[in-house]
Amino acid sequence: MPEIRLENTSKLYKAEDKRDKRKYYAVRELNLSINQGEFVFLIGSSGAGKSTMLKLIGGEISPDEGTVFVDNVNIARYFGPWKARLNRTFGIVSQESRLIRKRTVMENLMVAARASGLQRKSRAAAEKALGLVGLPDVEACYPAQLSIGEARRVELARSLLSSPPILLLDELTANLDDDTIWDIIHLLNELNSRGTTIIMATHASQYVNIMRRRVITLVDGRLFGDVKNGKYGDIV
Ligand code: ADP
Numbered sequence: 001m002p003e004i005r006l007e008n009t010s011k012l013y014k015a016e017d018k019r020d021k022r023k024y025y026a027v028r029e030l031n032l033s034i035n036q037g038e039f040v041f042l043i044g045s046s047g048a049g050k051s052t053m054l055k056l057i058g059g060e061i062s063p064d065e066g067t068v069f070v071d072n073v074n075i076a077r078y079f080g081p082w083k084a085r086l087n088r089t090f091g092i093v094s095q096e097s098r099l100i101r102k103r104t105v106m107e108n109l110m111v112a113a114r115a116s117g118l119q120r121k122s123r124a125a126a127e128k129a130l131g132l133v134g135l136p137d138v139e140a141c142y143p144a145q146l147s148i149g150e151a152r153r154v155e156l157a158r159s160l161l162s163s164p165p166i167l168l169l170d171e172l173t174a175n176l177d178d179d180t181i182w183d184i185i186h187l188l189n190e191l192n193s194r195g196t197t198i199i200m201a202t203h204a205s206q207y208v209n210i211m212r213r214r215v216i217t218l219v220d221g222r223l224f225g226d227v228k229n230g231k232y233g234d235i236v
């Protein structure tokens, strides 16, 4: 099952000010590995590099320095049919919503299900995923008709469609009420206990402290803390 390993992995961006020709590290020389079945909270203030790290792991962006390995294969080598396999490895919920506004929830999920190769089984997979996130009744809604919490849960459902071994979740719980966050954490814990790797960028310190899982902290793009059974703010 997939192991993730970052070796001296860095990502650079141009400065936002166009007159500034320098490049800046979004993440810098990350070295860590994550085994199948781990539950990881990725924390750090805004701009620390959490989203960049998740995109590097999921192969959405490529490192400028260093390497990302999934199962000992440099993911830069995954292309063609291998790329599809990589896509099936990861269920991704990005920080910004990626729901198609002009499609209903069911249509959104069917598009995603077909893209991950489910074809004829796509409707059943979509219904099952909506049931898992506790939203069996929103199939016919358009994204704009959903609350923020419902929309995020639909995105979680979409990431679960092909039962991926690894979930990459970027601020899934931001702006949600406590009951909804708790429901989501409960579901993720359940999936994790059945073997799914969860890597979750979050500011929900209260839940991080209750769960006592691995806590990886980024500060200015660097790995600042990596603690087993950690709490929010642990840096050892
Ligand atoms: P976080 O998710 O922890 O808030 P990000 O990974 O989004 O942090 O960003 C880390 C740094 O990289 C920030 O300084 C951000 O401005 C910069 N950055 C991220 N993505 C881009 C981009 N596409 N273009 C330019 N700069 C970026």
Ligand code: MG
Residues within 6 Å of the ligand: 050, 051, 052, 095, 170
């Ligand atoms: Mg982010």
